[in-house]
Amino acid sequence: MTDAISDEFDRALAGLCADTRLRAIEGGADDGAEADTLWAEVDALGFTDALVGVEQGGAGLTLDDACSLLIAAGHAGLNHPFGETMVARKLLAQAGWRPDGRCIAVAKASLSESGELACTEVPGAALAGHVLAEAGDEWLLLPVDAAASTAGAFRPHASASLRWTGASLAVTRFPRHGTSAETICNAVHAAAMAGALARVLALSVAYAGDRRQFGKAIGQFQAVQQQLAVLTEDACSAAVAARMGCSAAMLPDPLHAATAKLRACEAAARGAATAHAVHGAIGITEEHALGLFTNRLHEWRMTPGTEGRCAQQLGEALLADNGLSFADFTRTRLTPTLPMVAC
Structure with missing residues (x-):
């Protein structure tokens, strides 16, 4: 449903x-x-x-x-x-x-x-x-x-x-009853970034299939294929992270939301650069749709909580759990309480 x-x-x-x-x-x-x-x-x-x-x-x-x-x-x-x-x-x-x-x-x-x-x-x-x-x-x-x-x-x-x-x-x-604007924004921005990255990927794949150089589509060149493969990985990982950030009945968990936003930010930084590399100069023109999405991605990266703030939040939580290993912290504190469905 x-x-x-x-x-x-x-x-x-x-x-x-x-x-x-x-x-x-x-x-x-x-x-x-x-x-x-x-x-x-x-x-x-x-x-x-x-x-x-x-x-x-x-x-x-x-x-x-x-x-x-x-x-x-x-x-x-x-x-x-x-x-x-x-x-x-x-x-x-x-x-x-x-x-x-x-x-x-x-x-x-x-x-x-x-x-x-x-x-x-x-x-x-x-x-x-x-x-x-x-x-x-x-x-x-x-x-x-x-x-x-x-x-x-x-x-x-x-x-x-x-x-x-x-x-x-x-x-x-x-x-407020303990709810936080930063946590809410981390979760919803991570999900929006996942959607924008998926759109950036679709635009890049379509352009690589249409743009021809030396008699064939640039998407047939191994270097471009490798770039698109990395962009695909980033888009998919951001989508999985977004599901984690929103894995709550009502309001997001602060650590889950911070993890989702951090992963989305890291994926967005590399994904936007890769997409513009594939598109070349046309990607920065006002007439092309790519800039609408990469500009949005960078805005979300720079608004609270930033990737630096999210990393700090996760690091402080890990250090506060005295004696807990990183693996145990990930297993016990970063595991969604609700089952995650496919993207």
Whole structure:
């Protein structure tokens, strides 16, 4: 049943997320009108409420079930923070607050001495209506239009750093109960990166089969075949890691999510470089779709938690388990509690 749901979503996104449309949104076309239209069409499909309980109007899926949806959104190149919206709506519904159909980003907020709240380099924040911000022991649902905004480094018309004058601007607030914005983002970003890497692989294989040099397709040259083989390994390992990061009934395990994001980041760095090497100069042109996905991969790598932060988190957990060998740590702490299904 889960495969049927993700297949339906994948087909719907294929029709909605044409490369030209994604490129127009990334370029800030129509002052965001096209982005709002795309999100309204995606939200109308109903998948954004997949994690919300049935009694609250959702589908009641587990995060493990929804992993395929997150991967599909990354594969389609959806500009908006889809996975973050799914988890945010689940948390809000549990807190008794039903948001409207707007998109919701998730981030950790820093608090200044003057009481200002700041969220830096939030993927898709410029396209979202709200940010669910971790602030101390609370979640704050903050409206994007009430914030001072600075364009994101990788996608200036889609992502942003935001600053609010104070927590009083929050639409609603509720206790975190130990959940973390970093853990949530690690899991959903790892899944989206797995989808984007699969798309990068497909683009590279197609181009290598079409582009001819010295009378034959470049995909027939052993050096290119070796590059594509490594890219395939990276894409597949990222997909397996994403399943691990999302192997939870509701909210991801911090160590599983960090492991998934670390593997996705490592795969993305090498996979993006390999894909551009296969495509050559055409891969960096605005007209080609490859840059839409590799740029997104690098943005996810550089947003919290970064691969360095994920490695630090895993290292600290290993050292905290006194006397536990690395093999035993992997077996006992990094084994998913739910059975992982095929990608």
